[in-house]
Amino acid sequence: MALDKPYKDVPGTIIFDAEQSRKGYWLNQFCMSLMKAENRERFKADERAYLDEWQMTEEQKQAVLARDLNWCMRTGGNIYFLAKIGATDGKSFQQMAGSMTGMTEEEYRNMMIAGGRSIEGNRYIGENGSAQVQNQPQGAAGQQSSAAGQKP
Amino acid sequence: MALDKPYKDVPGTIIFDAEQSRKGYWLNQFCMSLMKAENRERFKADERAYLDEWQMTEEQKQAVLARDLNWCMRTGGNIYFLAKIGATDGKSFQQMAGSMTGMTEEEYRNMMIAGGRSIEGNRYIGENGSAQVQNQPQGAAGQQSSAAGQKP
């Protein structure tokens, strides 16, 4: 298709466009269902059984069960929908967003208090900012995996 | 309000604008409910009880019970919504439309086969076409009431 997708070159970012929306349709509809207290209760009582009521892919279900929001997003989830899972777990938006960086909750919170993530090196894929793929995971987790030689 | 409502001078015609829509909200929502077979059954089993489940005015309920579509429209109904009542009764759009003219079903049908209602005299309120207020009801009903001296 000849339409521009100029947002494809932004690191660490998935823009929720029609393609993503199609992919994530049932995952996101499942999330919407958690806006009812009774559905939250049913989900918490038996997550797998509740997920099986939805036409989600097995991968989407696994991503939800693992509470891996990056994985959820790769399968078409959008953060505003996925936030309903976090809310069901009693998590804040800060905890949810932070969980996608590899940082601990405290590390992420401290980064925000210190002024947030810098834009430098994070505008285009291929630069060397903190959001670039070669610098994942971030925080202590990143230093550890780096020290253990798991990353170049 | 300073917005134009140029459609106010068309005879025998209520344009479904925001004002009408507000007035008819619950009447029209009730009609929408008849798109489910089980609701049609419940309505047919006890019309009054079913109507009482909706926040309609008493006048709206009376208009529905009387199957008086002109009355329904004056209380904010729109024909596409009201058509669901007719459908529930097994009526066609032609029967519903005709019922608003005072003509019998056959008279209305014959008018349509003969080319429909003429536009002449029916463009502006104050002319003397068949849709003007002084010429109601139409068909044999009109001739009768006219003959009986009930109209000027």
Next chain:
Amino acid sequence: MAKITASVYTSHVPAIGAAMDLGKTQEDYWKPVFAGYDFSKQWMKDNKPDVIFLVFNDHATAFSSDLIPTFAIGTAAEYQPADEGWGPRPVPVVKGHPELASHIAQSVIQQDFDLTIVNKMDVDHGLTVPLSLMCGPLDPVKDAWPCPVIPFAVNVVQYPVPSGQRCFNLGQAIRKAVESYDEDLNVHIWGTGGMSHQLQGARAGLINREWDNAWLDQLINDPAACAATPHINYVREAGSEGIELVMWLIARGAMSDIEGGQATGPAPKLRHRFYHVPASNTAVGHVILENS
């Protein structure tokens, strides 16, 4: 690239669907209506589209007073025939074209048309009657419509409805969108609804044969002038439900002779024109145009 090759215009009277579903097409009343589509059914076979972009209006079926989109584009994989109160019409499920629909949505929104994107919508007679007229009777289970359909719903139920000019301009944006789609697809665009009819009040049954035919002449030959018809003219001359005709201008605006709001290119070929009174409460109009 994808290309709009033809446009089809037709009334979408619910009674026509009922006549087909109840096997009444050979009755004296209905024969002349369906005869007007004999050419069209053959033309559909000879010019089978890959996708139909079908402009129609919802009649308080998918959309209630709770939510009224001015323009809604369907990007779903399929659409069920709606139960409008008589039970759903016995016709095949309507398959969508999510990829092209999403592409058009994106392009048209970026051209400053503020569409509503819809992924769940039952489709009423406004969409299924034109398909039935152009494709003939089909078994709801064993048969299928000849190609995917992108439903495009226009609000003509609650005032204010979009102007004919806005619809005409939208058609041009849709054409631009289709032509920026990489896959080779033969796309037809259909405008449905109308012609003169009024379903309410003492003026119910209004038909204006002269006005209808003058409007058709203009739609075909002087579309920019046709697009300038003010809203009140439709209501006054063609009945309160005659306003549906603005939807035809979307299809007309998408034809390749239109550039910058004017008919500048070679005129489209008029393949078929038909007019008949009545079908139920309504004047039936039908036109097929092919791009030159």
Next chain:
Amino acid sequence: MAKITASVYTSHVPAIGAAMDLGKTQEDYWKPVFAGYDFSKQWMKDNKPDVIFLVFNDHATAFSSDLIPTFAIGTAAEYQPADEGWGPRPVPVVKGHPELASHIAQSVIQQDFDLTIVNKMDVDHGLTVPLSLMCGPLDPVKDAWPCPVIPFAVNVVQYPVPSGQRCFNLGQAIRKAVESYDEDLNVHIWGTGGMSHQLQGARAGLINREWDNAWLDQLINDPAACAATPHINYVREAGSEGIELVMWLIARGAMSDIEGGQATGPAPKLRHRFYHVPASNTAVGHVILENS
């Protein structure tokens, strides 16, 4: 006649609502955020509007993937605070202004903006947090918001979102609509959302203080240039959710210095400007402009 006298701009971070609802406003973390609104709460009392036209975005609350309106105007009598998963916020029900809202809808649609009209909508933090910030804490039952609110929801969740330019033009159409309403009403228009933030992926937590402040300068002093900011700049410079800022341009476009897309009249008075990092994941920005 009705008149827009002022515009208010503010972020609508959900954690701000939670901090208020849980009585945390005096904690060290939150103090500086709420201090930025002390002026504003007094200003609201001194300049009480009759109606607030509140531009916000729904965060997959009232609208799912089933239906995504680009622009939706609320014409209902009231709106319930939504349950976004944590339970509904304990704030008063939001009363609408059906007459003015319908009037604006009609006028704006006739100015070629293809609105969706909504009569049933729960409102999420995007709408209630700005109200809480500007009005202070209120008892959900005993208190009420100071005036009716017309909710105006913009799609910034699923791409493509409307451009800043389209939003800016829409603001002008809204002003024209308000000024054609006969009743004397003092109307405020609020633009909410932003500023820089990203809630997803490895780039979560992005803040761009420099860009935010340059954008604010431009919004206030050179709005036509601000409106020309391309979509991709918001995503790249202000984070994937920074795109919410286009909604501020609707409010800015409705101010009386704007004519024909340019700032030609006397500049509005800057009554208040505030910027703080962070509130949760987000840079908080806040501006109050009064018409001269």
